Amino acid sequence: MPVLVVGSVALDSVETPFGKADDVLGGSATFFSAAASLLTPVQLVGVVGADFPLEKLKALVDRGVDLAGLEHAEGLSFRWRGRYSHDLGAAETLETHLGVFSRFSPKIPEQFRNAPFVFLGNIDPRLQLEVLNQVKRPRLVACDTMNFWIQSRRPDLIELLKHVDLVTLNDGEARQLSEQVNLVQAARWIMNCGPKHVIIKKGEHGAFMFNADSVFFAPAFPLESVFDPTGAGDSFAGGFIGYLARTGDLTDANLRRAVMYGSALGSFAVEKFSIERLLTVTRADVDTRVRELRQLVAFEEELRA
Amino acid sequence: MPVLVVGSVALDSVETPFGKADDVLGGSATFFSAAASLLTPVQLVGVVGADFPLEKLKALVDRGVDLAGLEHAEGLSFRWRGRYSHDLGAAETLETHLGVFSRFSPKIPEQFRNAPFVFLGNIDPRLQLEVLNQVKRPRLVACDTMNFWIQSRRPDLIELLKHVDLVTLNDGEARQLSEQVNLVQAARWIMNCGPKHVIIKKGEHGAFMFNADSVFFAPAFPLESVFDPTGAGDSFAGGFIGYLARTGDLTDANLRRAVMYGSALGSFAVEKFSIERLLTVTRADVDTRVRELRQLVAFEEELRA
Numbered sequence: 001m002p003v004l005v006v007g008s009v010a011l012d013s014v015e016t017p018f019g020k021a022d023d024v025l026g027g028s029a030t031f032f033s034a035a036a037s038l039l040t041p042v043q044l045v046g047v048v049g050a051d052f053p054l055e056k057l058k059a060l061v062d063r064g065v066d067l068a069g070l071e072h073a074e075g076l077s078f079r080w081r082g083r084y085s086h087d088l089g090a091a092e093t094l095e096t097h098l099g100v101f102s103r104f105s106p107k108i109p110e111q112f113r114n115a116p117f118v119f120l121g122n123i124d125p126r127l128q129l130e131v132l133n134q135v136k137r138p139r140l141v142a143c144d145t146m147n148f149w150i151q152s153r154r155p156d157l158i159e160l161l162k163h164v165d166l167v168t169l170n171d172g173e174a175r176q177l178s179e180q181v182n183l184v185q186a187a188r189w190i191m192n193c194g195p196k197h198v199i200i201k202k203g204e205h206g207a208f209m210f211n212a213d214s215v216f217f218a219p220a221f222p223l224e225s226v227f228d229p230t231g232a233g234d235s236f237a238g239g240f241i242g243y244l245a246r247t248g249d250l251t252d253a254n255l256r257r258a259v260m261y262g263s264a265l266g267s268f269a270v271e272k273f274s275i276e277r278l279l280t281v282t283r284a285d286v287d288t289r290v291r292e293l294r295q296l297v298a299f300e301e302e303l304r305a
Numbered sequence: 306m307p308v309l310v311v312g313s314v315a316l317d318s319v320e321t322p323f324g325k326a327d328d329v330l331g332g333s334a335t336f337f338s339a340a341a342s343l344l345t346p347v348q349l350v351g352v353v354g355a356d357f358p359l360e361k362l363k364a365l366v367d368r369g370v371d372l373a374g375l376e377h378a379e380g381l382s383f384r385w386r387g388r389y390s391h392d393l394g395a396a397e398t399l400e401t402h403l404g405v406f407s408r409f410s411p412k413i414p415e416q417f418r419n420a421p422f423v424f425l426g427n428i429d430p431r432l433q434l435e436v437l438n439q440v441k442r443p444r445l446v447a448c449d450t451m452n453f454w455i456q457s458r459r460p461d462l463i464e465l466l467k468h469v470d471l472v473t474l475n476d477g478e479a480r481q482l483s484e485q486v487n488l489v490q491a492a493r494w495i496m497n498c499g500p501k502h503v504i505i506k507k508g509e510h511g512a513f514m515f516n517a518d519s520v521f522f523a524p525a526f527p528l529e530s531v532f533d534p535t536g537a538g539d540s541f542a543g544g545f546i547g548y549l550a551r552t553g554d555l556t557d558a559n560l561r562r563a564v565m566y567g568s569a570l571g572s573f574a575v576e577k578f579s580i581e582r583l584l585t586v587t588r589a590d591v592d593t594r595v596r597e598l599r600q601l602v603a604f605e606e607e608l609r610a
Contacts, residue, residue, distance in 0.1 A: 086486055181391055182529060182531070183527065185529060202510065205507065206510070206511070206524070208527065215527055215601060216601065216604070217527070217601045217602055219511070219524070222488065222489050222513065222522070223487075224489045224490060225490075226487070253604070256603070257606070290606075294606065295519075296521065296522045297522050297523075297524070297602040299521070299558065299561035299562050299564075299565060300561075300562070301562070301595075301599065
């Protein structure tokens, strides 16, 4: 089944201790699509400026990403420049040029409006709500957000949460949104706003999925070298929703498997700049990494006489 | 089988956002013993001053901790005063009075020298080496350490590592010791110094066990309220080694189970001040928490047609 993603398509310039890359593909919808398209067809809605090197998106099209919803606007594309220090923790943002993204108003093409799975990437919650007004009863709606919207658009974000089934956010954002230090309490606070499932991403420390009556934890794959953390969260979301869309199964058991696919795709994303690694990885590679993640936490209970 | 622990027995004064406690039981050997004694007999070697309220140790004796190796010295006991801020991250040390601990020279009682399992708590690596000169071919020797010794006693610590089977340390210490940012590389560096197993504790983010050809990850239990993080690492070690000593089984499968017992005991330790919670928890409670940890990471692989 197809998944519809609405989010940013950007040009990133990134410096890490291991190198730098200029004007490479970035943005939440880009990373999400690169990951999800390994598992299921993807329908992308976003905007690029007249300066955008469209040929760079061909690899996504070849993988089954439908760009019918990618608006080509007058003006400059969204550009982000960031730097990671030696510990590869949070990026330091050096420059952000919203360009055409500042006037983005998502228009969902008619043929995308029946998408059974919808991912609202990290954009203004008012725009995320606009998307929901255009789609027809999807089976699952998930959204992401960030500190900027939590601070500047809190009422809209709270309104959005009433209309989504699942939210993904990182630990700092979960704490900021809920004003709870403890993640279990933060997740409960967020679920009380509406979503049935809350996924709290902790980067190299793995991810929690909280449901009404259970908690699941997926470890992050212990990579020997992390090259560029940009896009790990959106790739995680792409793996997660992509797996759900491929299987069409929303049972708890399958949601757990989906989180493992999210973790696997997130781990591939950081192995190279931009979506480079996601474009070379195969379905077999992904399945292998999920099995490795399973081995990482596997233990047998004691046999009792 | 008994486990021998050598380490500090202290009086802690702790402030957290949830309250404060003065002159409560603390120290690496104390937390280790409180945790391990739930699973196996413990032999403790340490030192206290003339001011130590010995009656506080009665609960440990009742649980099977043999204090024949607890030296009673002239002078004041080791006291530590620390404070945790709202996020319950690293403690801020306000005062440290080593007292009799500054002249500690561990003397292993004759009846402890055959202990099959030995845990060298976080003390001067020269003293840890002295202990190894007094014991008779234990089946497993594990040690802990900290930033202070890594910096001030590096050559001794490297020498110690040649003689231990397993080392436990936290992520910051692993990076400091190995001068590797990446934990996989840090663990390999440490294993190259001698130990067959390296356990890297990440507090609320769980723990890795690295072996020559495998990695295991145990999640931390997602507690709704963490009361006082003091002693979590030593309680983890107590659960881990205690389980190994109880089962006497050093296979990889059992080492994995032991790490889960470590995680369980660490999670109990932080629920109250000092060893309070460890003294009320039962073996059944521990087994239940291990099962909950197992559920936390449990997922079934996809059935393929």
